[in-house]
């Protein structure tokens with residue numbers, strides 16, 4: 001077995017009513033490098049633990065009473081346990097009947113394993129759930145991995161409406177020596193690449209804006225920076241009641257970053273010039289990166305922003321005057 005991911009930062013929770021099964025799984029998880037392993041003898045205790053501390057991986061038995069693994073997963077994914085709803089769930093069962101697997105998937109498990117299982121198959125399921133996580137669905141009554149598996153229409157159905165694919169979440173861990181190698185800290189060149197889970201307020205998201213829709217207004221407090229994925233965004237100021245365009249942001253361009261860096265209000269308004277999709281970077285994510293930046297660089301940035309704001313005001317005035325002259329006012 002090739003353990004090619006560093007699982008040491010992961011917290012795992014084993015829920016099984018058999019002490020022997022827990023002990024076997026715990027030994028296997030330890031051999032995969034997982035250091036923090038919690039145990040529960042039943043589903044309700046497992047839910048209580050999940051409500052109290054961050055857990056990244058749950059290994060739950062299907063065959064338990066009074067709450068079996070499927071009821072446990074349904075409860076977890078019902079949307080009330082927001083703090084831990086993105087936890088990966090691997091279910092083990094002595095039953096391999098397709099209804100059980102179907103029920104487990106519908107309840108929101110990430111992976112299903114038939115007992116008796118080998119340490120190797122357990123590792124492969126864990127690796128898949130953490131390195132290659134499924135897209136995440138947040139809907140009323142369900143928060144969990146995307147349950148859609150079929151893109152073909154069911155028999156007898158001519159056409160099936162297929163929703164667009166959901167964005168995939170970032171992997172919780174990356175294989176050692178994978179593409180993210182550059183992210184390794186220089187102080188520990190042989191340390192595995194670890195993608196620590198991001199707090200909710202630091203997670204990026206995507207939003208679609210229709211042509212003409214205002215994204216934010218001049219003077220608003222800044223909460224997000226934006227990267228244009230497709231479309232165009234117009235940046236404008238209002239000078240003496242007149243709308244004056246400062247610039248236009250196209251694909252891969254960034255805007256709305258200034259207010260986040262120097263905590264000043266938005267210096268201009270942003271409007272989708274056509275149907276536009278933006279990646280949104282929350283303030284906390286940007287601040288987390290800025291926190292690693294040397295003070296001198298911050299000072300230089302703040303000075304630059306101060307000058308850009310001043311230039312923006314002056315540019316706005318000049319363009320407003322020019323527009324008035326052109327209109328013969």
Ligand SMILES: Nc1ncnc2c1ncn2[C@@H]1O[C@@H]2COP(=O)(O)O[C@H]2[C@H]1O
Pocket residue numbers: 222235246247248249254255256257258259260265266267268269270312
């Ligand atoms: N001249 C300009 N051209 C294009 N974009 C600009 C210009 N000046 C400022 N911006 C962007 O407009 C944004 C308005 O919100 P912020 O002040 O947060 O950050 C600002 C910059 O990202």
